[in-house]
Amino acid sequence: MTRNLSGLLAPAVAVLLVVIVVAAVAGAWPPFVAVESGSMAPEVERGDLVVVTSTERFPWGGLVGAAEPGAPTTFGSAGDVIVFDPPDDGYPPILHRIAFPVTAGEDWTERADPALLDGDCATIAACPAPYDGFVTYGDANGEYDQSAGIAPVVREEWITAKALFAVPNLGWFRVGVDAAIARVGIVPTAVGFGGFAAVTGGFGAVLLGRIAARRRVRDEGER
Known part of the structure; x- marks a missing residue:
């Protein structure tokens, strides 16, 4: 019975050790994010598990938008992919790509990609930028979050982590748990x-x- 119990516990202990090591290297907790939507498809699909790091963790530190020179490639495209959580919006954190930084009072539509806009600064609630922050988008959405009304301009303090890579289908357990909690x-x-x-x-x-x-x-x- 002791040997059987040890055999049952060994995989759980191994998984725990892996999580601890990944968290120590990444500098973020939790070091994994389960993807709950297809807004970053096709590189990241619903049910994938994304390994994330602190935004200040060397050598991945800093936040770089897709439109900036020398932007890193993440999930097949330029720009950092971040996890951000606007306060009091009642929704789970969002995993989307940074387009570019903006400053308070800026009409950021002047340097935006017209294909990702629905209207001009006069018709977009998040324009001019009410404060310093970032314009973001989901690769599969075809429109900036701030143009579509998905999120306001993203303050830096709302950003909890940035993505490193994704592991297909390993996030379904977390998605299932979250769905069960929401239901019952x-x-x-x-x-x-x-x-x-x-x-x-x-x-x-x-x-x-x-x-x-x-x-x-x-x-x-x-x-």
């Missing part, structure tokens, strides 16, 4: 997933025990 609440979700894990672990322990017992019987029969 955190306590029933914790009880449900905890019960599922306990039942699965119990069946696993029984199965491993039976396999080990059969091996012992077989080895004794061969002696």
